[in-house]
Amino acid sequence: MKNIIIARWLEKINQAAKYYLVFYKSIPFISVLILVHSWIEYGVIAAIITHLTDDWLHLPKAASIVNVHDGVTAVFVPVVAYASDAYLGPFTAVVCTNVAFIFGLGLLFFSAWRLKTIELQLLYIALLLIALGRAGRDISLKEFLADQFRKEGHSGHSELDEERIQSRRKVWWRSSYILGIGVSVFVLTKASWVKLSNIATIALAVAFTIFIGGIPFFEYKKPTKSGSLNKVVRVLYAAILKRHLSHNNLSSENDHPPILHVPMLSWLDKASIVEPSLSLEEQEKKARLCTVEEVQEVKLLLKMIPLWTTFLVYGLLQATGNTFFFEQVGYMDNSLGKLVHHIPIITFVIIKSATSFIVTRFCDLFLFLTNNEIPRHVMLIRIGIGMAISPLCCVIAWRIEDYRKHQSSKMDISISVFWLVPQFFLLGFMEGLVFAGLEEFFYAQVPKSMKLYGPSFTQFALSIGNFLGLPLILIFRGLFTDDLDTSKLGEYYAILGCVCFVNLVFYCYVAPSYVKGERPPDPEVEELIEQMKAGEELAREERSQIELSGGNM
Structure with a gap:
């Protein structure tokens, strides 16, 4: 009986190992960069206020600078995520943000070295570049590591594939990150601010060089050229242009009102109103018309703002x-x-x-x-x-x-x-x-x-x-x-x-x-929603045919 239980546990461990532990040639090159990022985050950035107050600034000013730096990093995070998704791709975003990070650490070292004669503006520029580098690590580097597991046969199109990819990404990320934390505990704990910033600059430059050496082995994901956040901009733009229209036109001109009702965001419904004075093609070309589904998705996102506050x-x-x-x-x-x-x-x-x-x-x-x-x-x-x-x-x-x-x-x-x-x-x-x-x-x-x-x-x-x-x-x-x-x-x-x-x-x-x-999903409601969407598409086709017939006449 004990042998059977042990055999079952060994089988589960073997299955878990196959599920989580996958090795590709590209992984070590990325892991080195993650490790150095972790050491810099914990060994240099985390307690930066102690260095500023010891060597340079008064307590209130130092605290304000650190707070603003962390806030700017937070602002950069969605910006980098959007740029990576829509225009750059994860690899290019990783390269750009790490170059900025290296330059920022270099300026930080220079400002610490010449702190008695240098202008304070140099510190601001350094922290701005470091904020960009930290934002790139949290978003683009994680996404690029996940891309390495999207090999042939694991495209990530299904939710199961994507869950497996993210699980494997977390294993490698956390392993490298914990190693970096361990380094920060035992290495350079008593180093001066000048020495610490100097070594951090050199370490990141070396790690980035090693990362670039893995280019032949990397898997790349192309940018979408139309990030999901573009949808938010389009809906807001169309709703503002149609702010003069009445909600009464919504049901008569566009088959049905949006399903999601949010009183504070009801003005966004106007983005889906079809203007009779313009053709459908012209409205879509000028970004004056959005689908009901697009309006709903944007309202779901913006609905979270009160909670975010x-x-x-x-x-x-x-x-x-x-x-x-x-x-x-x-x-x-x-x-x-x-x-x-x-x-x-x-x-x-x-x-x-x-x-x-x-x-x-x-x-x-x-x-x-x-x-x-x-x-x-x-x-x-x-x-x-x-x-x-x-x-x-x-x-x-x-x-x-x-x-x-x-x-x-x-x-x-x-x-x-x-x-x-x-x-x-x-x-x-x-x-x-x-x-x-x-x-x-x-x-x-x-x-x-x-x-x-x-x-x-x-x-x-x-x-x-x-x-x-x-x-x-x-x-x-x-x-x-x-x-x-x-x-x-x-x-x-x-x-x-x-x-x-x-x-x-x-x-x-x-x-x-x-x-x-x-509420739990209702099959009848889901079916009704699908029918309403299908009706919207059919109505659009009918309008296009009518406009085309009118043009031929």
Whole structure:
């Protein structure tokens, strides 16, 4: 009996290995680039604020620069995704963004080397190029790695093939990324800012050269020349041009109104109205006419904007974690008795990332075991739990900072850096719930043609709140000085906790509206929709024939 059980387990392991582990000659060339990107992200970029405040800038200005940099990266993500999909293709996008990344790191090294004489504008240019490089890594490099598994026989046209491709992509990506994190833990943890930025520039240049060496082995995907986001522009353009038309023309001129009814977006319905003064060909040529299906797809995407607004404060808290949380490390005892004399700051980046990864995988496993088809309300509850953690994270950070200042000023004692573990843990826990939850909700909400932009729009929605850090720091500038011991960071955390609580209430108000329309698919309704679409096509053909007959007469 035991032998049978062991044999079954071995068979399952063998099947899993065949499913996930596939090797092509192109993979090592890409893996090297991923590894170096991972090391730069964790070893250089993650704690960049500590270098800026140690060697260059005042605390409020350094925090503002880092927040804006992360926000610009978020803006670049959907832009790079669109350019890669519609015009460049993943390979060209990877090349362009990595060249920008290398130049950005080079300028960062030069600005650190000449920091006493160089203009501050050079730092801004460097961070702008680095933001473009990071956006390319998150979107184009992942897509290009997935393309390597789209060999003959695995075209990815079916959902099963695409799921297999993405599973294999994740295995290789995560393996290389974890190796890069390991390098960041043990290599150059005490290096100066000048040395670190110099080695990062050289390392990425070498990795990119190795990547280019794999050109003969790569699989390439051609750009579509008509990205899905073009559809959004066309519908908006047509609706604006027809803003003077009445909705009454919708049913009489175009057979039936759009099926999806969204009051705030009802003006988009006008994009599908047929204007009797122009021929169908002329309207389509001038982008003045869209199909009902196109209007529906755009409305499904834009319908998510109210929900996205609730993530602005989430992004603000993440920005705080990426700046002030790390700055606190420098004012605490970062030793572990006589065993470890220096705990690298990367340790806390790993605590946050590892917590996020474990929470995400646990949720995926739990939902998979309970129900393969995740209901929409479950996704929103998952996100809501993550949002509920945000004020708790701020309260804990507030109390720990007050305790640190009290011990430092009254007792002249530096408390252990491990007091920061709870707030980094909660930050990662929140990210694990919210990021993957929003990505799943995006896939369930939008049409199939726009699912490609799921990761980019998710990252954009969750990171655009970084820009809020700038006005908030300016409003409460009186709380900050050049030194954290004389600043009132605890009060800032308390204010942020109140903002997070108000945002949680707002989320609880907005989220239920996305569950009201949730219902199991009705075969009769689906059949009716198909009949209505067929009727629309038939009506278009009849109009074309009438116009053609009129022209011949």
